[in-house]
Amino acid sequence: MTKYKFTSNTKNDSTRRQFIKNVGFGVVAGGMAGPLLQNAQSEATTQKVKSRVLGKTGLKVSEIGIGGHSWAYKQVPDGKGDFRRPTVEEAMQMIGDAMDKGVNFLDSCTPLVESSTPGEALKRLGVRDKVLVSIRVSHKMKGIKTDQQEIYKWTEERLKLWQTDYVDFCLLCNTDNDTPQSGYWDMSYSIEALDKLKEQGKIRFTGFGCHFTPELFLEAFDKFGDYFDTCSIPYNIRHRAAEMVLPAAKKKNLGVITIKPFARGALLKDRDLTGAYAGLPRDMIAFVLENKLVDICTCGVHTLEQTRENLSASWTKLNPKARDRLKDVAGTRITDREYAWLEQDWCHA
Ligand SMILES: NC(=O)c1ccc[n+]([C@@H]2O[C@H](COP(=O)([O-])OP(=O)(O)OC[C@H]3O[C@@H](n4cnc5c(N)ncnc54)[C@H](OP(=O)(O)O)[C@@H]3O)[C@@H](O)[C@H]2O)c1
Structure with a gap:
């Protein structure tokens, strides 16, 4: 039985200054979470997720982050043959357990599929700061x-959903119609908007990423790498184009947040994860983390079991058998149209 410390409100007195004292800037990731969550039921392991420094932000971050789409997508079996979203209580268990293991990075997702679940979970756990x-x-x-109005609008909505008056990172993403590929390439107004949000104390650090090609990422680093603090890039055992652009990101000292360790689950589909492929998700994250140019690998999770397995990648060393299985996954073509951009631009295999 989980015995989380439930609180009805976030600490109203959690100012940005207090926050900065508590998280990052030298505090080992998750070091503050243990005492707060000491009653939380945690997997019987003393292992902790390791931390890395997130580029020019100087923040110590857990090398694995969780969140995003999973809170919004209905993927948890509801016991009646259908699927439902994770509940707030389940989110509290996942986030609480992850924090106990040292995780201090929670991701959001593309604007249209955001959910109020993680914000409510943080409030009830009393751990926003x-x-x-x-x-x-x-x-x-x-x-x-x-x-610019678009950026302000989404930011205000996110602040409400996360029940907070500031967020740590505001990452710009774009739809397929609004990419440099579609002929546009001007971030100056977006940057002005981000500066204003920073001045207002609503965001701390910035980043960008999404539907770029590797070539355009390189160009973006050149043009805007001095301004942004982080970038967000897809990277998994099959879609490895990140390897072509990460050195350039590091030259600009951008913090590197990778997404899609499983291509949103597509690379796990139709594999027996309790049999021949047991431990595969863990190994896929361990593969990403082997790349020392990556600062955070974020993964979507729907259950406590998935959370625990994925976090164990931080203390997993890949053996030859695991590498053979990964080779097999690397050779798997994804046919779903949704992943066409990954297969075209991000595929080395
Ligand atoms: N994709 C984007 O364009 C984008 C944009 C913004 C943000 N992000 C963020 O990036 C992060 C990663 O998301 P992603 O889209 O890249 O997805 P991903 O992490 O590649 O895949 C997540 C999915 O894989 C499955 N999974 C995870 N761990 C598993 C395990 N141990 N065993 C079996 N299945 C497991 C889950 O699906 P089931 O539960 O359905 O099996 C989960 O929803 C998220 O925070 C996301 O919000 C992505």
Whole structure:
């Protein structure tokens, strides 16, 4: 039985200054979470997720982050042959357990599929100021000043959903229609908007990423790498184009947050994860973490079991058998249209 410390409100007195004292800037990831969550039922392991420094932010972050789409997607069997979203109580268990193991990075997702679940879970756990919250907001790159409104609007919505007055990272993402590929390439107004949000104390650090090609990522680092603090790039055993761009990101000292360790589950589909492929998700994250140019690998999780397995990647060393299985996954073509961009631009295999 989980015995979390339930609180009805976030600490109202948690100012940004207090927060900065508590999280990051030298505090080992998760070091503050243990005492708060000491009653939380945790897997019987003393292992902790290791931390890395997130580029020019100087923050110590857990090398694995959780969150995002999973809170919004109905993927948990409801026992009646259908699926449901994770409940707030389940989110509290996942987040609490992850924090106990040292996780201090919670990701958000593309604007249209956000959920209020993680914010409510943080409030009830009373730990908002012990984690780094990263939101993603849409932006256009068309050089039109009114496009800034989009960034303000999404940020305000995210602040409400996360029940907080500031977030740690605001990452710009774009739809397929608003990419440099579609002929537009002007981030100046977006940057102005981010500066204003920083001035207002609503965001601390910035980043960008999403539907870029590797070539455009390189160009973006050149043009905007001095301004942004982080970048967000897909990276998994099959889609490895990140390896072509990570050295350039590091040259600009950008914090590297990778996404899609499982291509949103597509690479796990139709594999027997309790038999021949047991431990595969853990190994897929361990593969990403072997790359020392990666600072955080974020993964979507729906259950406590998935959370625990994925976090164990931090203390997993890949053996030859695991590497053979990974080779097999690397050779798997994903046919779903949703992943066409990954298969075209991000595939080395
Ligand atoms: N994709 C984007 O464009 C995008 C944009 C913004 C943010 N992000 C963020 O990036 C992070 C990663 O998400 P992603 O889209 O890249 O997905 P991902 O992490 O590659 O895949 C997540 C899915 O894999 C399955 N899974 C995870 N751990 C598992 C385990 N141990 N065993 C079996 N299945 C497991 C789960 O699906 P089931 O439970 O259904 O099996 C889960 O929803 C998230 O925080 C997400 O919000 C992604």
